[in-house]
Amino acid sequence: MNYLTVENVSRSFGEKYLFQNISLGINQGQKIGFVAKNGSGKTSLLHIITGKEQPDDGKVSYRNDLRMAYLSQEPDLGPELTVEQAILESDIPTLLLINEYEKAIKNPDDSEALQAALDKMDAANAWDFETKYKQILSKLRIDDLSVKIKKLSGGQKKRVAMAIALLSDPQLLIMDEPTNHLDLEMIEWLESYFKQEDYTILMVTHDRYFLDRVCNEIIELDNGNLYSYKGNYSYYVEKKEERLLLEQTTQEKAQQLYKKELSWMRRQPKARTTKSKSRIDDFYQIKEAAMNRRKDHKVELEINMERLGTKVVELHKISKSFGVKKLFENFSYNFLRGERVGIIGKNGTGKSTFLNLLTGNLPPDNGKVVVGETVSIGYYTQQGIDIQPGQKVIDVIKASGEYIPLNKGKIISASQLLERFLFDNKKKHDYVEKLSGGERKRLYLCTILIQNPNFLILDEPTNDLDIPTLNVLENFLMDFPGCIIVVSHDRYFMDKIVDHLFIFNTSGTITDFPGNYSDFRAYVGSTDISLEKDEKSIPAKKEFEPPKSISQKTATGPTRDQQKQLSRLENKMKKLEEEKDALQKSFLDPEISTQQMTENSVKLEKVKESLEEVEMEWLELSETIGV
Missing domain, CATH: 1.10.287 (Helix Hairpins)
Known part of the structure; x- marks a missing residue:
């Protein structure tokens, strides 16, 4: 059953087309992931599909009486409403049926109205709504229904909007970055929820495991063209590689043919026969194909950073509490060269506090942190970059460093680093205030990396980054020869980058787990982000050893x-x-x-x-x- 059809839709800003003549259909049962680079028009296309914006050309056709819910990146909720009021006033069909049923009960003499209300309740399975309502609010940790929307954080507003979207029981659910502001437990619950419930979904997200486990189709907007892949994210990655390889070989053949035809054109044939004119027309098509090069960048850097000494960072029985809340106590650890540590734990267990202790931004209550003389820490925080009006992108990064030294006396300049992180020449000279949220996070990363640290601390580095940028960052970190500590809810990113985990438990203990996130999940066997098990039952961590001479x-x-x-x-x-x-x-x-x-x-x-x-x-x- 077709829910909606997008026909030859175009959208532009000024002279720049985001996309042109895009067409797609969404049918019942499809769970579609939509991927593209930042700035290519993902959100604009979602707004056109949901009717929030009108296309420049083309149209969107909907099935009659289609129930559609849209979860945007920035939910629009009444600031003066309480959480409960926002939910009750959001036109959730089942709530309307329940109100109708409750009115019918109060007037038992009208048996026809009561019977009609009962029939509607049966048809909509509304009897189980209270259970569903409580489950969703509980899993999204929406506890205080009396608080006003204006007093909520951005993450809390997103969770309220998520609850409203799920409770509205839509036939088609459209979501823009649904996993932003959700912790690991919420994300994994949402995955299992979508597997149980019969939703048709179109979503934009950079969470690749979420795409892999929820979606049965991926569509990609790439260089203005829309490509469809009938499978999950892993299938998409495999088939995209095949497509790019085919494009590359096709272009190489086009380049060879272009050289041959260019030689013919330079001889300037005098006889303007129909055949030669046709060949001249073909020449310009061949030229376009030969010059149509992809602008993908790979970060493959042999960084010549200052070598870490035998003493890196040592933690000696550190403790930290806030009031009666004990975050961790008497924790000791010596970091070795080349370690890659991931940090996970529930909200409020002290992950960010721990990072601030490492960097000296916060003193421990007890114990001490000893940092080696050769250690240069680069700290990427969740707060991001401090924007100064009138600053250009290139000036911001040059203020942090002019270049990164590479092996064999080579360097990579600030401008070249920006290129590798997908800033083209025009973007490099744009004002910073014109950048999107994701582009600002990208620039902030560059300002950290240009300082050439040998001990990187990254607190939620993947928020607001698109998948192409994540791939660039991962390639950089895979080649990074220093130490890395990462706090992230991006499980795919963690699996690729880290060697072992620090699990922050609600009891105030920190457990060193010998494996990545998938290893941890397989070991725990649940969605509980904690490890309160007997230390003897945990596999022994493989010791980090420097390479033997x-x-x-x-x-x-x-x-x-x-x-x-x-x-x-x-x-x-x-x-x-x-x-x-x-x-x-x-x-x-x-x-x-x-x-x-x-x-x-x-x-x-x-x-x-x-x-x-x-x-x-x-x-x-x-x-x-x-x-």
Whole structure:
């Protein structure tokens, strides 16, 4: 059953088109994730679909009597209303039925009205509404219904708006960044809730695990074009890679053909036959295809930061309380070089306080924090950047640093770092006050990184960042040679970056867990973000050790079996390299079909993965036997 259809919709600001001639349909049962870069028009398209804005061209058609709910990034709730009033006055259909039923009960003489009210209650399953109502408010931690909306924080307003959207029982639920301001427990509850309830969903979110576990289709707005992928986020990532590889090979062929046709054009054919005019027209199409390069940036930096000494950061029996609330007590830990620690815990367990103790912004009640002489801390806080009127983007980052030194005497300038974090030349010279929230967070990250710290502390770095920027940040951090501490509700980000976790428990203890977030969730087996288990039952954490020097490695030499294994791996690598080269050369064949090109693209990715695995095995064996 079709709920709505978007036909040839366009939206522009001035001379710049966000998107042009976009079409899509939403049918019953679809759970669609919508992904795109910041500034490409995601929210504008949602506003057009929900009727908050009108398109420049095209139209949106709706099914008759469609019940639709829209959860925006900034909910519009009456500031003078209490939370309870905001819920009761939000035209929730079931609440209207309950009010009608209660009125009918008060007038028992009107049996027809009472029977009609009972029938409507049965049809809408309204008898279970109170249970559902209490469950949703409880899970979203909406406890005080008497407080006025104007006194709530941005996160609390978002949760109230979420509750109203869920209680309205829509056929189509449209959400813009639904997981912002929700903690890990709320996000995981919401995932399971959407699996149980029969919702049709269209949502924009940067939470990739949420997309993976909730959605059965991904649509992507990329360079003004809309692409659809019939699967979850993991399927989308795989198929997008295939699409980009196909685009790359197609463009390479177009470039070769362009060079050939350019040579012909330069000879300036005098005979203007129909055939030559047609070839000239084709030339400009070929040129457009050959010059249509993607503007994706990858951050692959061999950073030459100041090397951490043997003493990094040491915590000696630190304690912190606020009034009678004990956050943690007598916690000791020595950070080693190269550690990547994730911090998780319920709200109010002291995560941000702990970071402020590390950075010296807050003193401990007891104990001490010792920071090594070679440590340079970069601290990314939730508050973000302090905007000064009249400042340009490039000036803001240059105030923090001019360049990052790389290996072999190279540098990356402030301007180049901005480019890698998706600021084009125009954006670099824009005024900071014109930037979106996500762009400001991106700029703030750059001001931290340009200082070339060797100990990074990141407090919710993924808030307001789009998926392309998250990928850039992850690539940077994967190559980062220093220490990293991360507080984040982005589980995908945590899994990719951290090696072990500090679990902040409500009892005031901190547990060191040896694994990433998915390992922790599998170990706990519930959505409770705590670990009050017996310390003996927790797996032992693998100790961080600096790489062994040559003199420390075994001096006995490789055994015969090790030599055979090494030789076997080298032969396997050689064959895989040859297979990879052959597949890459096949794309240059002008006679290759599109189907064969796609098949070879998939084969190439599998060969690359196999080659990486064999190379890693070879490296590990080489380190073991000291060759």
